[in-house]
Amino acid sequence: MDKDKQFSKLSDHTFKKGVLYTPFNSSLGDQLSLSPWAIEWLPEYLWLALILEQYGREDGLNVVSRIAGELSKIDKGLCIPMLSKIIELEPQKQRIFYEVICKWATRDVLSPLTIIYRTDKYALFYEYFSDFETSIDEKTVTLQNVIEKNLFHQTNEATDIRFLILWFNVFAERIHFARGMEITKALVEYPKLSHDHQEMRLYRSLIRSSEMALRFREGNGDFPKRFWHSLGLLTKCRTFIIDYGEQVGGSVSFLEDAVNTIDYLMANNKESLLTDEKFSVCLGIATYALKIYKEVLESRIGDGILGRNALRTITEVYVTLKYMSLKEQDQPDIWKAFKDYGIGKYKYVILKAREVEPDLEKHHFALPVLEALLNEDKGEEFTNMDTRLFDNQNIRKKFEAIGENDLYDLYYEYDTNFTHGLWGAIRESAMIFCDNPSHKYHTVPDITFEQKLRSVEHDCEYVLKKLFNQLSSFYEFPDFFIDKYGGLDD
Ligand SMILES: [Zn+2]
Incomplete structure (x- = not known):
């Protein structure tokens, strides 16, 4: 029943x-x-x-x-x-x-x-x-x-x-x-x-x-x-491809408006760009998320598996940004700590690479570039690996702390299945329902790569708007952006 x-x-x-x-x-x-x-x-x-x-x-x-x-x-x-x-x-x-x-x-x-x-x-x-x-x-x-x-x-x-x-x-x-x-x-x-x-x-x-x-x-x-x-x-198997039809896509105009806003912030805060850790982290996070979104739109991967990975990352960086702004009151140097944590992660990889000596011709990381990044702000001997604030274990707590439980449950939690390749994600994207009744309805591998997913474009834009809304609480935004998107509830 x-x-x-x-x-x-x-x-x-x-x-x-x-x-x-x-x-x-x-x-x-x-x-x-x-x-x-x-x-x-x-x-x-x-x-x-x-x-x-x-x-x-x-x-x-x-x-x-x-x-x-x-x-x-x-x-x-x-x-x-x-x-x-x-x-x-x-x-x-x-x-x-x-x-x-x-x-x-x-x-x-x-x-x-x-x-x-x-x-x-x-x-x-x-x-x-x-x-x-x-x-x-x-x-x-x-x-x-x-x-x-x-x-x-x-x-x-x-x-x-x-x-x-x-x-x-x-x-x-x-x-x-x-x-x-x-x-x-x-x-x-x-x-x-x-x-x-x-x-x-x-x-x-x-x-x-x-x-x-x-x-x-x-x-x-x-x-x-x-x-x-x-x-x-x-x-024979009768594969049943689900057709999601016309989907709600993202808009190129939002991407352009967001890029123009970053440009505006740089012009208006030139001094900060040179010295202010918070400004540099905020713009870095926003630009990183925008680049991912641009890849989603340009490569048309919104209805693919990578689109979900993209949305998950955009969601995670937004949450990190907002979480840091919350913690800033108790820990004003949190922005610097964020940078140090990330560079510390790179230090680990670099030390390992020096040990293992992989074939750098073929490997996907550029060791000399990574070494330069590691030594950019200070000598690598002084870079500690501080994991306390930014480790993944506490990700759910961060969503809770900034009042974004729904974002955790309906976005991050779901898309994580795709990042980790868990069965729900595999079944939804890579295994197709066989509609042949004599096969008692099993699933078959989608080796013709036909099955698409519901597009993430709209959701990427939704989270990006939240991210930009957060930025607008730190820095003065251009009027055109406020007029167009200012009503977004945080
Ligand atoms: Zn079958």
């Missing part, structure tokens, strides 16, 4: 966002709910599903009723619905069974199953139901179609099959329902009423629970497993 509720909430949510998720949701819903019915039992009863598919519900139920009735008259032991048990019957009895089917249904109806059951073990089945006028592709399509309709254990189609299973057992007198019981009434009325009849709601649930109770008596070994295996190999 709770599960249903959860699904409908999800679909409401996606609808509000105006994205066409519906086919994915319905498939995903099936996948999440794939029950023992689908995996362990459906292969046994596909022959019944094929008859209903061919003749329609009313005539199909009638055909199966005649088959079951006639089998029970010949031999109650023959009146069985499970295919694994049918093919285990001794040859003479199997022939009788198949003759009865062929009396009431045409041979081609079960022919799709012969693409699976064609070896010696199923020789008689193959003899009776092979049909060379229908191509293997057509048979496969029919089979997949029937599987799709019956895979979810509560569809009307699957309930019809489950009703027939009960019927076989009633005909064979393996189960008895007393007069006056609701299930007895349900069994009598079910084939007479259409599914939209009011009473059918109750009947369907009675049928399903009775059929499920019956299963405890039965065992079918690895028959279903072999069925799914054979069919899985016979059919």
Whole structure:
């Protein structure tokens, strides 16, 4: 019950966002709910599903009723619905069974199953139901179609099959329902009423629970497993690419306005640029974030994995900036400490590189440049590695301290999955849902690189605006920027 509720909430949510998720949701819903019915039992009863598919519900139920009735008259032991048990019957009895089917249904109806059951073990089945006028592709399509309709254990189609299973057992007198019981009434009325009849709601649930109770008596070994295996190999994956359609992008005009603002701040604070650590750190952080954003826009990686890494970094530097401004009251030299921490990190790498002596021709860091940076402000012997304020362990506390819990939960926490390559991120970006019902909805690698993600451009801009808003509390901003973006809530 709770599960249903959860699904409908999800679909409401996606609808509000105006994205066409519906086919994915319905498939995903099936996948999440794939029950023992689908995996362990459906292969046994596909022959019944094929008859209903061919003749329609009313005539199909009638055909199966005649088959079951006639089998029970010949031999109650023959009146069985499970295919694994049918093919285990001794040859003479199997022939009788198949003759009865062929009396009431045409041979081609079960022919799709012969693409699976064609070896010696199923020789008689193959003899009776092979049909060379229908191509293997057509048979496969029919089979997949029937599987799709019956895979979810509560569809009307699957309930019809489950009703027939009960019927076989009633005909064979393996189960008895007393007069006056609701299930007895349900069994009598079910084939007479259409599914939209009011009473059918109750009947369907009675049928399903009775059929499920019956299963405890039965065992079918690895028959279903072999069925799914054979069919899985016979059919191709049908990758389901989610199309997010037109997405809300970022704007080049914001990037330009932000760049012009940095330019303005430099012109107005030339003195600070030369001497003021805070000014240099603030502009450095802002420019670093803008460069990342420019790469996102120019390289069009907003809907890719790297876009999420970009957003995560922009979010993190904004939080660091605001956190430092908060701590500045107690620790005025925090800006200098930030620089020292970063250079200290570089010192570690440089010392390691000198030890290991990597092939610097090919390595992605430029050691001489790094060494120059390390010695820029003071000799490297005087650079300590202070990790207290800026280490990653306390990142959540920093978000809390500056009142940005939502930013942590909905941005940083999510995008970190992509940075660390955790399964949620891998599944969302690199593994595609397979919409082939005969594969029971698994996932396949996106080796054609088709699956895109929801774009981060809008969110990058959202966080950058926060960052610039923070900067505007330190330095006088140009009027054009205030006029255009000044209303942004912090
Ligand atoms: Zn597949």
